[in-house]
Amino acid sequence: MAYGSFVIQKNLSFDIARGDIFIIMGGSGCGKSTLLRHMLGLIAPSRGDILYNGTSFNQASAQQQDTMRRRWGISYQTGGMFSAMTLAENIALPLQLYTEYSKSDIEDIVAYKLALVGLAGYQRYYPAEISGGMRKRAALARAIALDPEILFFDEPSAGLDPISSRLLDDLILELKTSTGATVVMVTHELASIFAIGTRAVYLDATTRTMIDYGAPDYLRDHSEQLVVKEFLTRSAKHKFNTEQSSEASQ
Amino acid sequence: MSKPEATLEIAENEDRDATVFLAGDWLQGQPVPDFNDVSSQLGRMPSRLVLDGSSLESWDSTLMAFILQCHNYCHDHDTVFDTNALPTGAAKLLRLATAVPAHKPPKTQKPRWHPVRSARALVSRMGGVIRDSLSFTGEVSIALARLLTGRSNTRFEDFGHYCYQAGPNALGIISLTSILVGMILAYLGAVQLQQFGAEIYVANLVTIGILREMGVLMTAVVMAGRTGAAYAAQLGTMQTNEEIDAIKTMGISPVEFLVIPRILALMVTMPLLTLYANILGIVGGGIVAGGMGITPLQYFSQTEQALALNHLAVGLIKSVVFAVLIAVAGCRAGINAGRSSAAVGQAATEAVVTAVVYLIVADAALNIMFQVSLV
Numbered sequence: 001m002a003y004g005s006f007v008i009q010k011n012l013s014f015d016i017a018r019g020d021i022f023i024i025m026g027g028s029g030c031g032k033s034t035l036l037r038h039m040l041g042l043i044a045p046s047r048g049d050i051l052y053n054g055t056s057f058n059q060a061s062a063q064q065q066d067t068m069r070r071r072w073g074i075s076y077q078t079g080g081m082f083s084a085m086t087l088a089e090n091i092a093l094p095l096q097l098y099t100e101y102s103k104s105d106i107e108d109i110v111a112y113k114l115a116l117v118g119l120a121g122y123q124r125y126y127p128a129e130i131s132g133g134m135r136k137r138a139a140l141a142r143a144i145a146l147d148p149e150i151l152f153f154d155e156p157s158a159g160l161d162p163i164s165s166r167l168l169d170d171l172i173l174e175l176k177t178s179t180g181a182t183v184v185m186v187t188h189e190l191a192s193i194f195a196i197g198t199r200a201v202y203l204d205a206t207t208r209t210m211i212d213y214g215a216p217d218y219l220r221d222h223s224e225q226l227v228v229k230e231f232l233t234r235s236a237k238h239k240f241n242t243e244q245s246s247e248a249s250q
Numbered sequence: 251m252s253k254p255e256a257t258l259e260i261a262e263n264e265d266r267d268a269t270v271f272l273a274g275d276w277l278q279g280q281p282v283p284d285f286n287d288v289s290s291q292l293g294r295m296p297s298r299l300v301l302d303g304s305s306l307e308s309w310d311s312t313l314m315a316f317i318l319q320c321h322n323y324c325h326d327h328d329t330v331f332d333t334n335a336l337p338t339g340a341a342k343l344l345r346l347a348t349a350v351p352a353h354k355p356p357k358t359q360k361p362r363w364h365p366v367r368s369a370r371a372l373v374s375r376m377g378g379v380i381r382d383s384l385s386f387t388g389e390v391s392i393a394l395a396r397l398l399t400g401r402s403n404t405r406f407e408d409f410g411h412y413c414y415q416a417g418p419n420a421l422g423i424i425s426l427t428s429i430l431v432g433m434i435l436a437y438l439g440a441v442q443l444q445q446f447g448a449e450i451y452v453a454n455l456v457t458i459g460i461l462r463e464m465g466v467l468m469t470a471v472v473m474a475g476r477t478g479a480a481y482a483a484q485l486g487t488m489q490t491n492e493e494i495d496a497i498k499t500m501g502i503s504p505v506e507f508l509v510i511p512r513i514l515a516l517m518v519t520m521p522l523l524t525l526y527a528n529i530l531g532i533v534g535g536g537i538v539a540g541g542m543g544i545t546p547l548q549y550f551s552q553t554e555q556a557l558a559l560n561h562l563a564v565g566l567i568k569s570v571v572f573a574v575l576i577a578v579a580g581c582r583a584g585i586n587a588g589r590s591s592a593a594v595g596q597a598a599t600e601a602v603v604t605a606v607v608y609l610i611v612a613d614a615a616l617n618i619m620f621q622v623s624l625v
C-alpha cells in the first residue's frame with residue numbers, strides 16, 4: 001500500500017474466514033482505513049492482490065466487480081448517508097439499483113431494515129434531522145439492504161456514547177449470527193474489539209507492516225509484541241511516535 | 251434444477267388459531283406470496299397467529315419483511331403472534347426488528363393557503379434576508395475599520411492566493427465574454443448606423459458602451475458566477491467542517507479572518523480585469539467594424555476620439571463597487587450556510603443570485619448618480 005513513493009504498509013498477508021468478525025486495528029495513522037479502502041477496491045494495491053473466495057477484485061472485469069460489490073455492505077466512518085435523501089430513499093437506493101423488487105416490496109424491506117436497527121417509523125426523516133448515533137444505525141441499515149455476505153465498517157463506534165456503542169456492537173453481532181455474514185471492521189475501540197471481534201490484525205506505523213494476527217483475547221494475553229499488548233491493555237510505556245505523527249499528516 | 255417456489259398455506263382451527271405454513275425459497279428475485287394474501291384468506295381475525303417455517307428452504311430479507319408485516323398486523327389487532335416454528339435466525343432478526351417500538355412522527359398539519367398569511371410570511375422572510383444582509387455589511391464595515399486602524403486579525407498570507415484565483419485564473423473566460431460582447435454591441439449599432447451612412451460611429455458606440463457599462467457589468471457577472479460562488483462554497487464547507495466555529499472559539503472574528511482578505515482580493519483584481527475586458531471588448535467591436543469596410547486605422551482613430559477619461563473612470567469606480575458586492579454576497583452566503591453538503595450547494599446558488607440582483611440594482615443606482623453629476 002503506497003501513495004506514490006510513500007509506503008503506508010507492506011508485506012501484509014492474512015486470511016479472513018467466512019463468518020469472522022475481523023478487526024483491523026492499530027494506532028492512529030497506521031493505515032487502517034487505507035487498508036479498508038484497498039479491500040473495497042477503491043484503491044488498487046501498489047503490489048500484491050486481495051482475493052475474495054479466490055478471485056482477485058482488481059483483476060476482475062467491471063461486470064464481475066459489480067457482482068462482487070453487490071455482495072458487500074459498507075458503513076463509512078461518518079455514515080456516508082446522502083443528505084438530500086430521506087432515510088427510506090437512502091436505503092431503497094441499492095434495492096432499486098440492484099434488485100427486481102416492486103415499489104411496495106422495497107417499502108416493506110426498507111421498513112424491516114429500519115426496524116432492525118431500531119429506527120422503525122423514521123422513513124421520512126432526513127439524515128440531518130436525526131442524531132449521530134441514529135445516523136450510524138441508518139447507515140448500517142443501508143449497508144445491509146442487499147443482505148450482504150461481507151459487511152465492512154470503518155470506525156463504527158467513533159463519536160458514539162458508550163451505551164449506543166455497545167448497542168451497535170450487539171446489533172452487528174446479532175446480524176452476523178443471524179445471517180452468517182462476515183464482518184470486517186476498522187476500529188481502535190477496545191470494548192468493541194473484545195466484545196465482538198473473533199480475529200484481528202495489528203498494523204504498526206513504525207515498521208509499516210502487520211506485526212501480529214490472531215484472536216483479540218489471545219493477542220492481549222500472549223502477544224510477543226509489546227506495542228500490541230500496550231494497545232490492547234490501554235497502557236503506554238513510550239511517548240508519542242514521530243513516525244505516526246508524520247504519517248498521519250500524509 | 252429449478253428452485254422450490256415460495257408458498258404459503260393457511261390452516262385455521264375451532265379455537266380461532268390460524269397457522270401460516272411457509273415453504274420453499276423466499277429470496278429476492280423469486281415470486282413470493284404477498285402479505286395481503288394472508289389477511290384476505292383469514293376468515294375472521296384469529297386470536298393466535300402461528301408462523302410455521304419448518305418447510306422453508308432458504309430465505310433472505312424478503313421473508314423477514316413478510317414476517318414483520320405479520321407481526322405488525324397481529325400487534326395492531328391484539329392477536330398473539332407465535333414465531334416458535336420459525337428458523338432460529340429469522341426469529342432472532344424479528345426480535346431485533348421489534349425490540350424498539352415504532353416511532354410515530356409528529357403530525358404536522360399543512361396550513362391552508364391564505365393570501366394575507368402568505369404575503370405576511372413573504373414580507374417577514376424578505377425582512378429577515380435584508381436584516382441579515384445589513385448585519386453582515388455592518389460586521390464587514392467594522393472589520394474594515396479595525397483593519398485601517400491596525401487592530402485587525404486579518405490574515406494576509408492567503409491574500410496573494412485569492413488574488414491569483416480571482417484574477418489570472420479568470421482571464422480565459424473574461425477574454426471570451428468580452429470579445430463577444432464587443433462584437434454584439436458593434437453589430438447592433440452598425441445595423442442602425444448604416445441606415446444613416448454613419449458606420450464609423452460604431453467605434454464611438456462600442457468604446458463608450460464597453461467602458462461605461464458592458465465591460466464592467468459582464469466582468470462582474472462572470473466573477474459573481476465564478477469567484478462569488480467559490481467563496482460561498484469555501485466558507486460553506488468550512489462551516490460544515492466546524493472550522494468557522496473553531497475560529498470563533500479562538501476569539502477571532504471570522505469576518506476579519508476569512509472575509510476581508512477575499513473582499514480585498516476582489517477589489518484589487520476587479521478593476522484590472524475590467525481594464526482587460528474593456529480592451530478586448532473594443533477589439534471585438536473592431537472585428538465587426540472590419541467586416542463592414544471600416545479599416546483598423548479608421549476604427550482605432552475614431553476610438554481614440556471617443557475614449558475619454560470620465561468614461562474609463564465610471565467603469566473602474568463601478569468595478570470596485572461591484573467587487574465589494576460580489577464578495578459580500580458570496581461570503582455572507584457561505585458563513586450563514588447550514589451544516590450539510592446540500593447547504594453548501596444552496597449557499598453557492600444564493601451567492602450568485604444575490605450578487606446578480608445586487609449588481610443590477612447597484613448599476614442602476616450608479617448610472618443615475620453619474621447622470622445627475624454629469625460624469
